[in-house]
Amino acid sequence: MDQYRQVNDDVLFLYSGKGLNVQLRKTGYSYELFSAEGLPSAQGNRSYGSADLAAVKLKTARVDIDFYGMNARPTIMAYDAVPGPFNYYIDGKEITGVSSYQKVIYENIYDHIDIEFVLQGGLVASLKYNLILHPGADLGRVRFLAAGFGNLIAKQDGSITYTTPLGDITETIPMSFYTDAPSENIPVHFHTENSFIRFQAEYNKQRTFIIDPSINRIWGTYYGDAATDYCNAVSADAQNNIYITGYTLNTTNIATSGTYQSTLNGSFDAYLVKFDANGARQWGTYFGGNSVDAAYGIFITPSGYIYICGDTFSTGNVASTGAHQTTYGGGIDDAFLAKFDSNGIRKWSTYYGG
Numbered sequence: 001m002d003q004y005r006q007v008n009d010d011v012l013f014l015y016s017g018k019g020l021n022v023q024l025r026k027t028g029y030s031y032e033l034f035s036a037e038g039l040p041s042a043q044g045n046r047s048y049g050s051a052d053l054a055a056v057k058l059k060t061a062r063v064d065i066d067f068y069g070m071n072a073r074p075t076i077m078a079y080d081a082v083p084g085p086f087n088y089y090i091d092g093k094e095i096t097g098v099s100s101y102q103k104v105i106y107e108n109i110y111d112h113i114d115i116e117f118v119l120q121g122g123l124v125a126s127l128k129y130n131l132i133l134h135p136g137a138d139l140g141r142v143r144f145l146a147a148g149f150g151n152l153i154a155k156q157d158g159s160i161t162y163t164t165p166l167g168d169i170t171e172t173i174p175m176s177f178y179t180d181a182p183s184e185n186i187p188v189h190f191h192t193e194n195s196f197i198r199f200q201a202e203y204n205k206q207r208t209f210i211i212d213p214s215i216n217r218i219w220g221t222y223y224g225d226a227a228t229d230y231c232n233a234v235s236a237d238a239q240n241n242i243y244i245t246g247y248t249l250n251t252t253n254i255a256t257s258g259t260y261q262s263t264l265n266g267s268f269d270a271y272l273v274k275f276d277a278n279g280a281r282q283w284g285t286y287f288g289g290n291s292v293d294a295a296y297g298i299f300i301t302p303s304g305y306i307y308i309c310g311d312t313f314s315t316g317n318v319a320s321t322g323a324h325q326t327t328y329g330g331g332i333d334d335a336f337l338a339k340f341d342s343n344g345i346r347k348w349s350t351y352y353g354g
Contacts, residue, residue: 012076013104015119015127020169022127022215024104024117026076028066028144029129031215033166035059035222061148061164067109068145068196075107112137131199131211138205144197150234150242152197158189160197163242165231167221167279171213176201179208221279225253229271233298233308237342240277245270245308247294248286259285259344265317270295270310272340283344289314293336304342312336312351323350330354 013024021032035058080102106115114132133139146152150163159172176188188201188211203209223229227249234244247268248254254271255262261269262285269288272295275281287293291313299307312318315328318336328334334353340346 013078013101013117015117017126019167020215022117027070028064029117030065031063031162031169033061033164033169035166059166061166063146063148063162063164063169065197066145066147067106067115068143069141070109071111074109077105077107079103079105110137110141113142126215128212128214130213133203133205133209133211135206135208137209139199139201139203142199146195146197151236152192152195153236153240154190154192155240158187160190160192161240163234163236165234165244168242169215171215173211173213176209176211178204179210221275223273223281224248225250227251229254230294232294232296232310235298235300237300237304238302241282242275242277242279243272243298243300243306244275245272245295245298245310247271247288247292247310254284255286256281256283256344259283260340260346261286261288265289266291266293266314268292268294270308272298272306272308272344274342274344285340285344285346287338287346287349288312289317291315292333293318305347306340306342307337308340309335309337318349319351320346320348323348325351325353327351 010025011023012026015022019033019035021034023030023032078101082100082102102119104117109115112134116130116132118128118130120126120128131142146162150165153161153163155161159170161168161170171190173188173190176186177184178186186201186203186209188199191198191200199211201211223231223244229246229248229250231244231246233246234242236242247270248264249268251264264286266288269286270293271284271286273281273284287295287308289312293310293312293314295308295310297309311333313333318328319326328351331354334351336349336351338346338349
């Protein structure tokens, strides 16, 4: 949909899907995953007011992809308008006749290269994009710069995955071809380096070549219970297991049996949870003492050990015997660092601070 006179002038068009929005911006595109907690259940003819809406918590995660090194003034055109314009209000002003389209093309975003975003199967279908390389185009010019993800994973099947606290977004390249021989599949793979994404292919530069990545939200899940839960960091290991950490006020639905700490000790405790590549929880553990503990960072080693860090107000049950600092240093709060194995068992932990 055309974003005419919406709040963010950088957003030109918006696709709204089930749990996934895609914003088409002047210099790139953005994925936005979202979920709502505390939605009132439908019960008979009950009416809902502002108090019900105020109780709803909307969680979002956003990944921005910029067209790195793009031409300064590409032409951005919308095609295939959908019948029935949209009307809406902004700050009490009526905006009418806003059009929706099934195709948006960034023309000459790089020399002789277009990027086309297109709906598959109409407005209720999914969004994908195509790279259109005209004769003389250099695929090496195409570099995307990503930000806002937990991890960027290049897989052996040639796909890439962006991890976020609300689930994974995967881009695949099912088929790439010349326009004059559409049944001839030319292998193309993603290549990642730090936060940059490139495309690798052997192709004839004198023919028009189409690379057609598909966008998929692989899975998403809630985590927590009736009280407050915060997720502050996410990471993945070499087997594509996903780890999240943060802090929680909940006494249930957080920890599993056999892990380091199965019960809540303070008002808020930190937590650490492991999911497999399909989103199934493998284990979860609390971490904390008699006051407030919160984790803000996570790191996974190649051998599978997990490190979390954060801050603590607790005077006990934080540091292990023989650690760098075994007692609370005082002051407002201390930092902590903890190491866990791949089964959620603490190896050691320490206070850090005075």
